[in-house]
Amino acid sequence: MDTAKPRLALLRSMTDEHVLRTLMRRERATRAEIAAATGISKPTISDSVRRLTESGLLVDTGERTTGRGRIGSYYSLATDIGAALVVEIAPHGVAGEAVDAFGAVLARTSTPLDRDAGEARTAQVLAEVAGTLAGQVTGGLRTAVVSAADPVDRRTGALVHLPDAPFLVGELAPVPLLAPHVDGPVLVDNDVNWAARAEMAGGRATGVRDFVYLHLGEGLGCAVVSDGEVRRGHGGLAGEIAHLYTAGPGGRAMPFTEVFAGLGLRRPSSTAIDVAALRTAVTGAAAASPRAVLATAVCGALLAAISLVDPEIAVLGGDWGPDLVPDVAARLAGEARHVPVVAARVTDPHLTGARATAVERLRAAIVATTAVSATATPAR
Template sequence: MKPSLDLLRSMTDEHVLRTLMHRERATRAEIAVATGISKPTISDSVRRLAAAGLLVDTGERTTGRGRVGSYYSLATDVGMALVVEIAPSGVTGEAVDVFGSVVARGSAPLDRKAGEARTARALVEVASPLSEQVTGGFRTAVVSAADPVDRRTGALVHLPDAPFLVGELAPVALLAPLVDGAVLVDNDVNWAARAEMATGHASGVRDFVYLHLGEGLGCAVVSDGEVRRGHGGLAGEIAHLYTVGPNGTAMPLTEVFASTGLRRPASTAVDVDALRAATAGDSALRAVLASAVCGALLAAVSLVDPEIAVLGGEWGRDFVPDVEDQLRRAARRVPVVAARVDEPQLTGARAHAVEELREVIIEPTRAAASG
């Protein structure tokens, strides 16, 4: 059975749009070469997409010998994506275009005791001005949160002893008035793992674990190229996983830092500055912390059989040699590498937002074929 004419047109329109999502501007002849589709077919597609308001003639023309060609680009009002990071230090928001460029940015400071109401206000205060600067509006939004996230609702989950407590903050409901499409929320460590898989040391690796070792403690599990979030979105919450503490005592991972005086007062947040200072010349303390991390890592190795383990976070990368040394004594081993991507959670969220935005822009051409 041959595909319908509408389906063929839809497929051509998608090829044209994707070409211009990567090249920013191109002539019909250049698009034909890039896609391998005949120039007459591309010309028909460009006319359809221009009539639909998705493409515009830039007014620029080719120079030199031969027939003059017109340059086309995506219309300026196709919309943008909103990318938000909710972290203990504050809320950061970005307006990102279809090419992945940050065209506007805003932020609002927070602290570890901000609470749900204050964090909600900061989220809206950052996102609202950005929405007013975007031609075509926000078509989708992606949120990275330094707390567990309920995968069904997108609300943050209040867990006992979490270092950054903002109650059951609901970013989806708060941002919905500012976004035409879906709002996707996930934990910051999961976004960091996606970034590392895209352009970091886990590039090309389909099975790995990403341990975030910073003020908070977390783990992302990547299996068959997908981040596994668990039934409620709580996969990888390792703070209360039992491991080896000082003198070989079994205790939750987070308590190892309490017992060594490396947590902030009246908080479960690891005091990163104190940790760096205390471990700078204390090999015994480094060994204690590395052994505790190794215990959590070995639990992940036993359960999900990763190809590699990536250590990230404010102090995680510094402890790669120490964790490797502890692993030499273990029955099962896994290569340990340092995370490479800077601002990994925001980088991962931004990349996904661009993918979602492109799909939203292309979707009307598919709907036309099915309708």
């Protein structure tokens, strides 16, 4: 049954949720202001504020209203209500933030890493970042959201290595590493998905409920957004397009990743794309050919996405994705089905996307403190 059992306590917890969510948007407010904002009557709001203050979630800030009329008391969320951890794990380093329920960044830290620092070192740095930030917030970390530059197993949150794709961060399991510092759930997803969420909330895909975000950098990735949500698939590997068959040099069908091998655009003894070499090949005057080959290959991947997910637009991101927008758009326009192709806009999209989700989840955790439990009492 999806409808909760009707109990008076349910109404009360709904009122409390309205009050809390209002104060997550407004920083501070008097009871009369909360009543006006929610449409709930003043006595009911007063009751709720008294309850929430007693349970420690709200505090009287000591500030008082000025201006005409009776002086009112301002209330706000308690300062020890907790924070959320946001972490970005990339081959070049680990960056972390602690954000509060308003979305404000309370603390920030980052540690650079050598390209081949190794998994043990990365794990150590990740734990250090979490520990540092946990020590800087009152109320502790109540949830964590992690962006990792590798595919993520949806169930365990661990990073996974796909054959013929670069393993940038390496064998790493963020969930157990963060558990000592975070008192709550840890959500791990790959950086491409976070970038797509960032574009959806304020970037080129604002308000778009169905689109794809193609990440073209050292690795190849794609985020699939359907009905307003990033879809991760059964194991979390949705959008891992390295093995997608596309058109390579000479019109031959081949996995996307092999197109780069064929063009000699891979880093030495690696499956990672050599971004510098690729840019040179693409910008060189006499180099019309590799550029056209790449545009065709990208176009093939886009056609697969168009066929399967019917996006409203396609966003190209990553180190060299935006450079190819005109070529891909022109090439795609000649196909039977096509969509607008635009370049990604959000800078630092991985942290930006993860931050918004972290705030959401922190807010949900706070609200859940007062929510009536959904477990129905056994029938008699």
